[in-house]
Amino acid sequence: MKKLTLATVLLLTTTLVAFAQQSKIIAHRGAWKHTHAPQNSIASLQEAIKQKVWGSEFDVHLTKDDILVVNHDNDFYGLDIATSTYEELLTKKHPNGESIPTAEEYLKEGLKQKNTKLIYELKTNRLGVERTLQAVQQSYDLVKRLKAKDMVEFIAFSYEACLKFRELDKKAKIHYLSSDKAPQEIYNAQLSGIDYHLSVFKKNNDWIKQAKALKLKTNVWTVNSTEDMQFFIDRKIDYITTDEPESLYKLLNP
Template structure:
């Protein structure tokens, strides 16, 4: 009887592994079809409504040490890093929202359990020290909100990724720039690479190397059906896209 149960469990496990599917991460929320502003609460809610695996968002540290969402260093003519939060509130997103803080964004995400928050820390143009201070404050915020299980971190700055790992040994941390091999990422104890799709195409063995090293793979920003099919076939763990609706259709075919 014990052997029969063991065989059954192994069969289920193998079947589950074979059915594992590439997951969708909405790039700056789901905004392209809905016309919501990128990095807005509205685009985040739209991503949540689609039940995608995760929604990526970009974070800067203001002059007065408030973590806020915006992709560029400029927000409607204001330099985010050199402005206070109150100064940034004078400007609005196209839908009338104020620039979201990371805190209010994460609190919104904690209202549900199926869509992870993929927290991209933008590299400071002021100094390396400022980037690392932003890492520290990001970790402190996530721990304060008890959101560790719902937040994953990505960054272009290698030292920022290493700092995330130092401050939270269990966090999922991915590196974005594309200049590190899978072996280097494994040595650094990061979760995996999160590289532009052209990087993986130029290095065709890296996806398999990641799998062999038990690293997760994410690829950005994949918006064409042809590229979606290519990376689904390669069995990457996550695809980050502006076209969440299209990718959903491709995965469901």
């Protein structure tokens, strides 16, 4: 085998560093907008995996009878999730014929591959903190039972939920979604990163740099215009969550 020249080694090193610093794509609720798959459906997850995005985000609620299900809104086609049983929710269907997925079904589908991370957003239960924290425990137990800890990262608007996840696991990846905590506070709480709306980062334009200095991960949501995508690419944010993963891919790979 020929020896690599110093110039070749430097070129390879520079390329690898640039790739590592490039913003990664997270498909918001799966890849649904251009594929016409329902948001948060198994089909939208499959489409995101086909696109080889870095991660696919999904939202999880706790039903009245303690079943974790995947859906964004508090209701599933008119049925309030927090006060409905899983069997009641099964009376409704997505337009493609899918039933509401359980978190276990969704994770098992995602675990059929090893490239696209599963970004598990635990929704704040509208019945109170106690139910939210119960959902944290069940979520963590589920991920642990499925041996999915290396593939799953947790995100939540509830600060109490984030702290509970950290209490349960000192190494789990946990990112805070609300905008009321500066990077230093997140670092002090031993969370993994900040995951804020694009308007928050634009208002606090030094928070990305602060977070990076503290070795916190940074993610921005929900970025759908090419102008905003480029804004955050230029600032070397770690992850960009978008309803337009196809457009972001083209921008990152001209």
